[in-house]
Amino acid sequence: MFRIYMRLGLRNLLLYPMRTGLTVLGLAIGIAALTFLSAMNDGWLQNMKVNFVLTQMGHVQVHAKGFEASRRIGDYMHDTSEVDKALQNMPHIQAWTHRIRVSGLASAAGANASVLVSGIESDNEKKVSRLYDFVQQGKWLQEGDKRGVLLGDVLADRLSVGLGDKVVLMAASPAGDIASEVFRVRGLIHSGVMDVDNLLALVPISMAQHWLGLGEGVTDVVIRADAFTSVDGIVNNLKQILDSKRLDSKQFEVLRWQEIDPMAEQWTIFAGVYTWIVLLVVIIVVLAEVLNTMLMSMYDRVREFGLMAALGTGQKQLFAMVVCETLVLVAMGGVLGFVLGAAASLYFGAYGLDLSQYATAFSFMYMSPIVYPELTFNGCARILIAAMLGAVLAGLYPAWKASRLNPAAAMREV
Amino acid sequence: MSDDMLLQATDVCKYYHSGDSDMAALDHVDFQLKKGDFTVLSGRSGSGKTTLLNMIGLLDTPDVGSLDIAGEDVLALSAAKRADFRLQRIGFVFQAYNLIRVLSARENVAYVLQLRGMAKKERLDIADHWLSEVGLKGLEHRRPDQLSGGQQQRVAVARALASQPVLVLADEPTANLDSQHGESLMNLMRDLNERCGMTFLIASHDPVAMAAAKQCVHMEDGNIVSSDIV
Numbered sequence A: 001m002f003r004i005y006m007r008l009g010l011r012n013l014l015l016y017p018m019r020t021g022l023t024v025l026g027l028a029i030g031i032a033a034l035t036f037l038s039a040m041n042d043g044w045l046q047n048m049k050v051n052f053v054l055t056q057m058g059h060v061q062v063h064a065k066g067f068e069a070s071r072r073i074g075d076y077m078h079d080t081s082e083v084d085k086a087l088q089n090m091p092h093i094q095a096w097t098h099r100i101r102v103s104g105l106a107s108a109a110g111a112n113a114s115v116l117v118s119g120i121e122s123d124n125e126k127k128v129s130r131l132y133d134f135v136q137q138g139k140w141l142q143e144g145d146k147r148g149v150l151l152g153d154v155l156a157d158r159l160s161v162g163l164g165d166k167v168v169l170m171a172a173s174p175a176g177d178i179a180s181e182v183f184r185v186r187g188l189i190h191s192g193v194m195d196v197d198n199l200l201a202l203v204p205i206s207m208a209q210h211w212l213g214l215g216e217g218v219t220d221v222v223i224r225a226d227a228f229t230s231v232d233g234i235v236n237n238l239k240q241i242l243d244s245k246r247l248d249s250k251q252f253e254v255l256r257w258q259e260i261d262p263m264a265e266q267w268t269i270f271a272g273v274y275t276w277i278v279l280l281v282v283i284i285v286v287l288a289e290v291l292n293t294m295l296m297s298m299y300d301r302v303r304e305f306g307l308m309a310a311l312g313t314g315q316k317q318l319f320a321m322v323v324c325e326t327l328v329l330v331a332m333g334g335v336l337g338f339v340l341g342a343a344a345s346l347y348f349g350a351y352g353l354d355l356s357q358y359a360t361a362f363s364f365m366y367m368s369p370i371v372y373p374e375l376t377f378n379g380c381a382r383i384l385i386a387a388m389l390g391a392v393l394a395g396l397y398p399a400w401k402a403s404r405l406n407p408a409a410a411m412r413e414v
Numbered sequence B: 001m002s003d004d005m006l007l008q009a010t011d012v013c014k015y016y017h018s019g020d021s022d023m024a025a026l027d028h029v030d031f032q033l034k035k036g037d038f039t040v041l042s043g044r045s046g047s048g049k050t051t052l053l054n055m056i057g058l059l060d061t062p063d064v065g066s067l068d069i070a071g072e073d074v075l076a077l078s079a080a081k082r083a084d085f086r087l088q089r090i091g092f093v094f095q096a097y098n099l100i101r102v103l104s105a106r107e108n109v110a111y112v113l114q115l116r117g118m119a120k121k122e123r124l125d126i127a128d129h130w131l132s133e134v135g136l137k138g139l140e141h142r143r144p145d146q147l148s149g150g151q152q153q154r155v156a157v158a159r160a161l162a163s164q165p166v167l168v169l170a171d172e173p174t175a176n177l178d179s180q181h182g183e184s185l186m187n188l189m190r191d192l193n194e195r196c197g198m199t200f201l202i203a204s205h206d207p208v209a210m211a212a213a214k215q216c217v218h219m220e221d222g223n224i225v226s227s228d229i230v
């Protein structure tokens, strides 16, 4: 029976090319716009995630237990050899590096500013983060240059220092003493991310260890995975190995990128909410476009529904018939709109949509001003399912009306 | 009910509200049909012909009375069972707008067979057979708007007969036809009645229709006033 419902639906729709055409067009425009918006959202989110992770956070970080919450230098890892050994043989790891993170104060020629001191391994760091790519003036830290420092460009401005100038960095050691060291500016960094440009001071990790009295200790192991999809596997793997080494599992904390910065969690939630809003709008667009058309077409055909009922078509069959017709209508508009929206998404996905004119300040949120819409399978599936759901909803009321007609009364109508 | 009795309507009433008074479209009607009857229900416009046909065709329910068709108390059936009873037992020919406009003549005839779950090849063969029986061979693929009024009525007759119902109900089948086409449609139905033994009940005040009847039943103001074997 399903085939005759489809055939009847399609032919009835083609009987009114103008009405059907306008509805299909309206649907197509709506679905196209929403497909594109959804792809923009996914592209944006993906872009922010990549920027966030690659600027400096990494996909996964290992700390001493409690460091993420306390941010106290006292909560550092005395020995990371078990972690390193575990990472050596683990699949899906692209690179990892060690860091020491501590907040402190910088002063130069009478100006002071708060800084985030980051002790880094100059070679490994290049493989994990993009900080190396952000060097704007001067050079990256060289192996053996114990007193070299790289500063964020805004920070350097505040301190009124340039290449070759001296800077004194002050920070508290685990014992609680304030220790200070003199460094010389070797380079300036510009990333567009506020936390980096306004705060960051990169120094060699060996120098930081010595200066703060950490011995071989570090605060972070920063891991770059080969893809976002590998992150959960790596985290579980690592936790398992560290547990099986009978290390006190309370010794380390293994964090996903989302857990490192609450802002990242916020985006994910926001993006999820946005997705639901888009889907809701899809359903509303379909409802608004289709319900009216279907009701009109229903009223035009009261007699015919009466005839079909008189001939012995059951109420359920009439109901299914109208719902099918609605589905056919939405499928026509939905497929057309989806193809248009997908084409636009693919085009701008390849060439980028440059919003820098409107949004110069995006980068502080890890957003690039050029958006590359991303058409994901899930994104497409969600939109199509929402459209079909809207179609079924739009069909329900007309279908209910059609199936409730009294055949004798319906046949009297002209 | 005796063996050759097909339909027994007893004391059937149907009231419609007009203004603040009730008006009896059927006023205590008793009516029978035997198998193989070819009965024409005549009467002035508004006398209650369509109303009675609708009751018998289970398209509407009487307010009072009982109705027995082929040994079944049809008023006791649920809405779904009534639809099924119509599908299995009754063929309809209406005055106009008989056909589903987006289906071809053959698809219209086959539609009822499809509702009954008949396989595609079989139902199309049967549709073609009945279309040629009513003289429409070669027009199977035309849509209703490509057929004349008389041809459309013939498609409806073919559809009513294709499902081999126990009873065919026709409401003013000739009303939209000129007398020549009206006569040939009536002769067709009479011929099928005689050859296949199907029972017909036809509401019509058309003299052409009455001329073809085996039995004439006359209605006035919701009452049956006379019943004559012709």
Ligand SMILES: Nc1ncnc2c1ncn2[C@@H]1O[C@H](COP(=O)(O)OP(=O)(O)OP(=O)(O)O)[C@@H](O)[C@H]1O
Pocket: A409, B016, B017, B024, B025, B043, B044, B045, B046, B047, B048, B049, B050, B051, B052, B205
């Ligand atoms: N749905 C309805 N609502 C109100 N009154 C109705 C309704 N259906 C029928 N009637 C009335 O019932 C009476 C009988 O109507 P019916 O249609 O049975 O007459 P008829 O004999 O078929 O007439 P015609 O030859 O014009 O078709 C008429 O007076 C009509 O106005």
Ligand SMILES: [Mg+2]
Pocket: B049, B050, B051, B171
């Ligand atoms: Mg009538």
